[in-house]
Each structure stands twice: as C-alpha cells, then as structure tokens.
Amino acid sequence: MLIVMKPQATEGDVRAVCAKIESMGFRAHPMPGAQRTAIGITGNPGPLEPAEFETMAGVAEAIPVSKPYKLVSREVKSEDSIIALKTGPGKADVSIGGRELAIIAGPCAIESREQAFAAAARVRQAGARLFRCGAFKPRTSPYSFQGLGEEGLKILAEVRREFGLAIVTETVDPENCDLVAEYADVLQIGARNMQNFSLLKHAGRLKKPVLLKRGMSATLEEFLMAAEYILSEGNYDVILCERGVRTFADHTRNTLDLSVIPAVKRLSHLPIIVDPSHGTGKRDKVTPLARAAVAVGADGLIVEVHPNPERALSDGYQSLYPEQFEELMEQVTAIAGVIGRTTARSALATAGSQLQESGPHCKDRRFSS
C-alpha cells in the first residue's frame, strides 16, 4: 500500500499518517518527492483498506502496489533517486544518479599506503570522484589474500582526506559492517552476498549509502528484492550495480547484461551503475564495454585501476593501467556528452571544446531509456 499525499499536505499531515500506520503495527516509509510526499507501508500481512487513509487530512489517495517489491518501485517514487555523499567539510560533494556520471575507480584490494595513494592520484586526475578499494576481500579460496582489514580502512580514510575522493569499500558480514561504515562513504555488498539477507538487513539499519552488486545468476526481480531488503529497514540510499552474469560463454569471465539498465530504469527509481572490469574479466574489453554502459544509460561506472597491474595481489589481469583509465575517461566523457550527461572530466574539456553541448542531442538529461 502506498499513501500519496496532496502537494499542499503539511508536515503534520504526513506525521499523522505515519503515526496511524505505526499504530497498526506496520512500518511507515515517508518518501519526499519534488511535487508531493508518498508514504510506503511495509509489514502488513495482507491488503489494507484504502478508506482507512483516504479520509485523513492531506491524503490524496491510497493505492495498492502491484509488484512484489515496493519501496524500490517507480510506483512508489516516480522520480529518479539521486544519492548525495557528503565527503567532509570543504570537500566537493559527490552525487550518484544525477546528470554527472558517478565514476568509481581504484584497485581491487588495498595492498599498501603507497599503492593506494599512487592509484588515487591517477584516478583523481583522470576524473574519478570516488575511490574503490577493498580492505576485506571475499575470495574463492581460503588460502588467497583476504585483505588488510582495518589497517586498510585507515589508509582509505587518509586517501579521502588527501585526495577528496569518496571511499567505496566492501563489507562482508553483519559484524564487520559497522566497522566498515565508520570509514567508508559507500558500503559495497558484493555479488556473492547479494542474497545474504542478514547483511542486507544490517546495512539497511546504517546511515551509509550501499552499492549493491547483482548476483551472478540473479534475475531482475531477485536483484530488486535484495535492494528492497535494505530499503525496508529504512536506508533508501541504494545504488545498484550490474557486474555480469554467469553463462556458457567463455570469451569473457562473465557476460555483461547491459539490457538490465533500461529494465531497472523502467521499474525502479534507484540509480544503477556498471562494472565492466568484473563484467568482462579481461583488461582489453573494459573500455569498449564502459563506452557501451554509458551509451545504454547507466548512471556511472566502477572500474578496477592499479598502478602496477602485473604485481596486483588480486584481479591484476582485469585491472587497467592508469593511462588506460585516462583513455577510458576521455572516451566515456565523449559519449556522455552526446547523450546529455557529463563527467568530472567534461568541465576540463569544455575549455577547449564544445563537446558537451553538441547540438540537439542533450535537450534533457538523457535519452529515454
């Protein structure tokens, strides 16, 4: 059930509806929009009677939600969600889901202060505003490098201070979720944990945005339901991420399913980005697929970049060299320009070119996808 408030409804009206919902033993999720506030109801075992709410002050209508997912649905919130990160006083704000593409880059795992700083300097310069780097690594083998742990998180905090990059790093279980949240700007939940419901619920109770990767064989509905777990606990700042699915095809490590981007855009208000590094597993495929991801309408990219890929402790074969990442940024900035979007690099480019205003193609933020 979704309660849609009138545009002129007061804050008190909204509070009264929420109080009524809670008094019935359910959970109220007020979602302010540009025009009006909507209030999602979860926790109800069956359909509710619309009349119970439609007679209250400020209520426009009470409508049943037809999809199994509720809070992630465009039925509940028709405008795109834009997730703003506050990376610190005096630091440039970063947002995900807006006109500017969110570019997240960095090494698979933090190996040392030197490695992290070297990577951060290069990706910052190339136009990334967010830094990805794992301190806790879920590895297929118990005998593989499992990450530097909290020591790594501390270095990431330094990276933020030094380079003004927002930090995206992985959490692997409910226990370590709180620790990671102390240091990170965005909590990453990996593909293998997409249906680790305890972790999803725990992340839903924190106040940090969550980057949720699609599971290797997750259907679109399962993907959205996993996000719903987080929202249902009160955390509405979820960024979805397509990172390839598992198929019979053997020329890439996974098969990047770019059709999921317009499919998500149709059903959900949440932003969705693409990981062409895991999505292909091969360095020479990353940039072409990054171009395609931007062209299809993704809200950003997450890319593995390592100052020295041959010596990487994990995923070296799919990590870009810093100069390759610069090329990637140049190319995706060009594509962004013609579909009415920008990157942090666009501003630099503007001085010397008219690229991002290239004519009739950027009437609005993007082509209808």
Add this chain to the structure above:
Amino acid sequence: MLIVMKPQATEGDVRAVCAKIESMGFRAHPMPGAQRTAIGITGNPGPLEPAEFETMAGVAEAIPVSKPYKLVSREVKSEDSIIALKTGPGKADVSIGGRELAIIAGPCAIESREQAFAAAARVRQAGARLFRCGAFKPRTSPYSFQGLGEEGLKILAEVRREFGLAIVTETVDPENCDLVAEYADVLQIGARNMQNFSLLKHAGRLKKPVLLKRGMSATLEEFLMAAEYILSEGNYDVILCERGVRTFADHTRNTLDLSVIPAVKRLSHLPIIVDPSHGTGKRDKVTPLARAAVAVGADGLIVEVHPNPERALSDGYQSLYPEQFEELMEQVTAIAGVIGRTTARSALATAGSQLQESGPHCKDRRFSS
C-alpha cells in the same frame, strides 16, 4: 603439502610432525585413515621443501597437492569420509556417507509444534533418520515469512527427543550460527550462502557437521573451495548437497545436475547428497529424480515433506504429501538394493523379500562412479 605417515608411525610421530608444522607458522590437519594417517598443511604462502619432513620419524613421504583445494581432496584422503552423528544416549546412531543412504526429510519451515510432530511421525515411519526443518528462513522477499527463530529450534529439539530423528536446520549468519548449533545435529548452509565466507569460517570453528548446498551458479571448483573454507578451520565433517543450478530451462525451477555426483566422488572424499525438491521445484518430479540421484551414486537425499502441502507457509508446491514420500522411499530402497546400498527401510523389507541381496550386483558398496 601433504605428509603421509607410515602405517606403523606412532601417535608421538604424528604429534612431532604437527608441532613442526605449527612452529613454522602454518596449520596442521591430521587426518587418520584406515591404513595410515595423513597430515595436511595449510597457511603456507608457497611450496615447502619435502626434505624438511621426509627425514622425520614415521614419515613415509611429503607430497605437494596439485589442486587449489587441499583438505577436501582425495589426494589428501583417499577413503570416503563417513560422518557419524551422535543423536543422544540410547538413540540409534546415524551416519552419512556409509552403505546406508542418509535420508533427510521434513517441511521447508517449522510452522508449529503440531505441524512438525505430524511431519516427523510420518517421515520417521517411512524410513527417514534425519529431519529437515527451517527455523531461520532466507527468503527472497523481506515481506515473506522468515521463520519462527529460536522458538522453532526448541520444537526441533523436542522432535529429536520424541522421534529419535537427527535434526538438520539452516543457519543464516555467523551470529546465529552458535544458537543453531546448540539445537541442531547438522548445520545447513543454503545455496545463497555458499560463498558467504564469514559464515563458512564460523561454521568451520564449530564442532557440528555442516550440510553445504551448492550455489545456484557455482562451478564444481567453487563448490569444493567453499567446503575447503570449513575444513581449513578444523571442521572436517562436511556433507555436500546438489540442489539444482540455474539455466535457461523453464520446465523446472532449477536444473538438477546429477553429473556433479560422480565428479565430486572422483575429486573429493566428502559425502554428497541430492535435494530433488529444490532441484526440480515441482512435486511430481521429486520422486523420479530421487530415484535417479540414488542410481547415480549419491549418498543420500534431502526431501521436502509436509503434512498438508496446500497450507504450507513456503515451498508448498514442491513438498510431497506423506504418502508420496512413502512411495519415494519404497522406490529408492529398491534402487539402493541393486547398487549395493540400503536405506533404513531395507531392514523392514527384508523380512518379506530378498530384494537387497539381489544377486551379483552388490559385491561392494556401490558401482564405481
């Protein structure tokens, strides 16, 4: 690296080798076999020098292990592992991986004391020795029934006392692992958690056998590596379970991959059972696939049976009616008979028939698979 002791090596010899391994900063995993003891080494960052060990008393040879998984491998332990459950004083012991098939049956989720007792009585009578029933349910939707929690576990403890059935129930995160282990005889880790490495490591530190289900798109190597996580922490009692993988095929909910049974048998000493309920997702396919699973060489079955499937709170469409489970048991007992295995039902059958000794086909425990 694997240290193979001589048949006549003393316990002191074994202890000395373990002490040397620990002194090098690695972990020793002594694995007693019928003829000799082998000692697995984990934690070493690279290859070790065989001569370091081959000169010690009682050591036959030191051999490198060629597979990425070590402790689960037949290279380390050539005999089949048989996992014995002690379900209580005065209760019949149950074992998994031996000549008798392990038959695990019961409802998807515990709904009430009445439901659990009704199911337990029927599956016990039909020949199951283990009872499956979930108290903590990982559900795709946050709004679906999530299980009765500890209250359910307490009822399961009653089921064990009352019916002498060993209890198999699911654990969903490291935190609740300890709680579940207090009540269960076997901890189940579900397909969605197959690569929840925190949970695997936690279960590896407990003293309870673990039933590990294959992930929906897990390769054989990933499946064995997930088991390796548990063994590497010191818990060697792992039972693998094939439960269907995700494919394009739409006539069943999953595609049951029975070829993984002989594939596991070739590479690993661990027992492996089959779940034809989730493996097909359709009630009328469960019994034919259960027959096939026994014929292919599985060490047992885990089957959903509900006293009243239409009223089940989850998975009703794939749960057998109690009388269907009896038919299933009759049929798999017949198949077991001709491939040199038994079920608890075989003994009953023997009085009236010679089925399980049907000629030359049961020279040994099973056909070479």
Add this chain to the structure above:
Amino acid sequence: MLIVMKPQATEGDVRAVCAKIESMGFRAHPMPGAQRTAIGITGNPGPLEPAEFETMAGVAEAIPVSKPYKLVSREVKSEDSIIALKTGPGKADVSIGGRELAIIAGPCAIESREQAFAAAARVRQAGARLFRCGAFKPRTSPYSFQGLGEEGLKILAEVRREFGLAIVTETVDPENCDLVAEYADVLQIGARNMQNFSLLKHAGRLKKPVLLKRGMSATLEEFLMAAEYILSEGNYDVILCERGVRTFADHTRNTLDLSVIPAVKRLSHLPIIVDPSHGTGKRDKVTPLARAAVAVGADGLIVEVHPNPERALSDGYQSLYPEQFEELMEQVTAIAGVIGRTTARSALATAGSQLQESGPHCKDRRFSS
C-alpha cells in the same frame, strides 16, 4: 481441435470425418488408440466449431487442444507411443517405448568395415539391439573428418544383415535425407539441427522413424514443437532424445537435464531416451548417468562405444571401451529390473537369477513418473 471417435465407430466413420476435414482445406491425422481412434486437425488458422463434427456418425466429442503442440500431445493421444522397427525377414523385431528399454550403442562415426563390425559384435553381445554409427558427421570445424558418406551407409547395411542390429544413423540435410533413409532403420537428427525446419519437414514426409535430439539450449516447448514439425507432415514415429544442455558448469561438456524425462512423459505420448555420452562428454561419467537415466524413467539409452577409443576419429574421450559397455548393461539391467522394465540382457540373466521379478516393485511397467 481433436475429434475423439466412439469405441464402436467404424472405419467408414473415421474416413468420413477425415474427408470432411480435408474438404475444409485442413489436414486430418487419424491416430488409432487401444480403445478408440482420435483425429487431430492441423492447418486451421483459428478455432473450429465443435458442432460441425459432433453431429457426425461415430464422433464422441470434438475438443480444442490447449497446447501450442498438438499431435505430440497427450491430450491427443493418452497412451504411450510404441515405435516398432521391422529390421528384416527372419530378424527379431525391435520396439522403442515399450517395456524393454531401447539400447542403442556403437561408435560416433564409421571409420572402416573392420571397426564397425568389431563394435557391432561387442554391443550386440552385451545386449544392444540397435547400432548407432554416423556416416555423415556434422563437425564444428570444416577441417575435421566429415564421415565416409554413402560408403559408410553400405557398411551399416552389412552390419544389419550380419548382426541383426537395427541401424540408427544421422541425416544432415533434406537432400541427403532420402539417401540415408534407404539404408537406416532410424533417421537421427542431431542437436544442431533440432530447429532445421526444412530437414524436420523432409523427415516428416518419409516413412522411417526419426530420433530427434534436443538442441543445446532448447526449452521443453521448443523441443516438442520441433517434433510436432515431423508429425504434422504425417510421420508419427518420433523418438525424443535428451543429450545435455549448455550451462556455465564446466565439469562436464554439457549438463544432462534428466528432469526433462518426467516432464516429457507428462505432456507427450512420444518415447524419450537419453544420451549419457554427449550428455557428459567424459567416459567415466557415462555409466553413472546411464543408471540415473533408466531410474528416472527414460525409454532407452544411446551410448558411444568404440572398439579402440584412443584411435577414434571423433569423440574418443567420451566413448566407452566394449568391456565398460558390458558393465553399463549389467548395471542398467539391474536398475530396469526393480522399476518394472527389462533389457535384452534381462532374458540372459533370468536363467541364473530372479532379478527382474524382484518383488512388489514391478506391478506395472514403471513407476508413475
């Protein structure tokens, strides 16, 4: 639309109904059953009026067919189809779909008279009644051995005369279909050609039974529709064959989908057999999966056996040695015994054992699958 005749309807009544259907511009498919005859109608662009037929002499009822496939459906013919092969005067008849399992064995490709004869002698002795061997081979590479062609077919005709084995061999295009039909008892259409509709239609106009293999990524509906192409042209003798589908799993060449057997049995009257050789692609997996196929309810097996697998010109790694095929036959005969079926080997076994009458398990032809 399906016209069901009354049990006492005369041949003239049936002819009159067929004449009426043809006069309307459609096609009539009379299908005699044990109790009554049914007449399928194809070629009608939309639903027909039942009353047009229900008033005719001998008609019991006219019922619309709900599935997209018609003639292959159990709605049209409820009894299992049994396909009888007449292999020549004085030769034992072979049938597929009856109580005795159809065992088809032989090398992937015919290489020489000596090789074919050596294989035929061994598989005949082990209990096969049909000989599989390709003279025209569809190969992934244009540079691989493509078969001996008509010369090979002539040798196969000799094999039939010499060993009394029915010949199953592949046809690869409409042109060569007629040629192959001159020599073969059963025309095989391979997985890559499952949706080669020209070939299916051509085979539908011949009078020879067709063994139709499931495509590598065919859904159940597509599989049945491919068979429908053959039946719709007037050839009702189709044998379906599951040979593995393509998935992410890499421990076998294909993933054998045994659940399709009970799924086909529910929807269609056609017999279905299993190919554990292509279904696994590995010699050591063939026998366990053959056991499983028989246990799940398949009507037979098609198995690659080569007198000298290491020297085979194709598929050597998945071909059984003749002595392995004997073990396979021994094992599947045992399984067949307890599910109420037989093999040609059962008769031999009977002298010394009571295996195939093992008690209450063979009340009827097979367990309800």
Add this chain to the structure above:
Amino acid sequence: MLIVMKPQATEGDVRAVCAKIESMGFRAHPMPGAQRTAIGITGNPGPLEPAEFETMAGVAEAIPVSKPYKLVSREVKSEDSIIALKTGPGKADVSIGGRELAIIAGPCAIESREQAFAAAARVRQAGARLFRCGAFKPRTSPYSFQGLGEEGLKILAEVRREFGLAIVTETVDPENCDLVAEYADVLQIGARNMQNFSLLKHAGRLKKPVLLKRGMSATLEEFLMAAEYILSEGNYDVILCERGVRTFADHTRNTLDLSVIPAVKRLSHLPIIVDPSHGTGKRDKVTPLARAAVAVGADGLIVEVHPNPERALSDGYQSLYPEQFEELMEQVTAIAGVIGRTTARSALATAGSQLQESGPHCKDRRFSS
C-alpha cells in the same frame, strides 16, 4: 599454414604458389591486402613443411596458423574486411565494415507489397541503406506463418529498384539458397541454422555476401568456425551478427552479449553487427541497446521496424514504430560521431551541426576495441 608474399611479389608469383598448393591436393585461398597478398591453405590433414614454400619466388614467409579457424583469423588477414555491395547500375554502393555504419532495417517478415513499401520508405528516409525482410521464415511452430516465399522475394526486388536499398533476406536450406541468392544482396543465415553445415557450405559456394547470426548458445569459437565453413568454400564476404544468447535472465527474451564485439575484432578481420531487436525481444529496450552496440564498436545494426507493429504477423512486440526508428537513428548517429564513425544520416546532420567532427575523438576510424 599461411603463405605471406613479399610486397613486390608479382601476380605470377601468387599464381605459382596457388598452383603448387593445388597440386598437393589442398585448397589455396589468396587474400589480397593493402600491403601484400597472403595465401591461406586449407584441406591439409596435418602441418606442412614451410621450406617447401619459402624457397619460391615472391614468398616472404610461411607461417603455421595457431587457431582452429584459419581464413577468418586476423593471423591470416590483419586488416578489417570491408564488404562492398553492388546494388545495381546508377545506385549508390553500400559497404559493410567501413567508416560508415551499416544500418539494416525493416520488418521481420514480408506480408504484402504495401507493408514492404511503407516500411522501406520510412527506413530509407531515416538513414538505413539496407532493407531486412523475410520471405522464408523459420518458425518454432509448424502452424505459424511461414512467409510468402518467392512471391515475397519478387516484392523485395521491387523494393530495391524503387528505394535503392540493398536487400537482406533469409535462406533456410541449401535448396532454397540459390533461389534467395537470385533476389537478395545479402543472404541471411539465422541463429537456429548457425551450425547447419550443409547450408553454410552451400552459401560458401555462392557469390553473395552472407550475414551469419550467432547461435543462441554458440561460443565465440563455434561462431567463428561456422563462418570458417563459408570462407573455406571460397566465399570471403561474411558479416557476423550478435543477436543475444540464451541465459537464465528473464527480463529480456535473450541476453545481448556485447562483449563479443571486441572479442571478434581481436581475433577476426570480419565485420560484426548487432541485432538489438532479437537481442532484447522488447521494443523499449531496442534503442538503448542500439546505442550501446555502436559505442562498443559494432560495424552496424539490424533492426526490426514495422509500419504497424500491432498488426505484424510475427515479432510485433519487438518491432519499432517508424518514428521510434528515426529517434534510434538520431541517437546512434550522435554516438557514431564521437567514436569516429558515421551513418548515412550524418551527412544530413552536417549541414546544421559540427557533430561528427567533434574534436579529438575521431583521430581514426574508431577507438581501439
């Protein structure tokens, strides 16, 4: 084996090498390049002795080819193949694989002269240079509309004369291949026939370019090997086409695998285009995926456009309305512009904008993919 001629080698030198190859019983495939001619050898059962050729006049070197495919490989021909169509005297030439993207559009099946002409007028105007339309339709059901046959081909010939569009239409078996080749500019071989080797060989003996669609579960190697069948018969004008593969994902009809574009570009000199209509099966996904296909580096698109999709006899739900196709063309032309490529629409656009010369991004024909 590949014989690389010296830049200054004469035509006589090339003929002499070919003659020698033929005299050995093999087949010679001379492939002229910008700098030099290379001569592929096929039909040799094993490796040849390089010295046999390296001593001949004009020969630079003889090098073994390491891949299972030979003539399609970049090892044999390093420059991109550009396939030129001659659509008739006085008509504008069309080429596939060059700087201008090949845009192929039109209805799934030809239904009438009016429908074809209406579609052709619209797609021509929007910037397509090739017209796709099926006269022979391979359909899953024998009871579905199978196409107008030769009558349809005749209408297509009229479309070419009237609109100057090159005609792309499907051939379904070797027999009808000759008939289709009389009318078509490009023979299309569909996904279901990708491994119909008889058809591939037949098409290889004709002089018409072939558009070969990837099979639904074809690996990259199988795809290239299927093309190799055509080239090995002497027809080097093959255009590859990605049209989606079959996976578990259910939000689109197929999963479009765009990573195969850079993968093909790395291994083969053949052009490759993308079919976003079958690749997604949903009208609203076609344009976003078309943008992505161009961005990833495809050489063109094949798109279903119908003047009246709701009344289409096949594939209506995935066919674009003509005005949607115009939007698609506008968008892909913009993307093409920034990656250094063009469409027929670019020229029109140039008058009013500088789009296709947008700065440093079009140094060369495309980004290295």
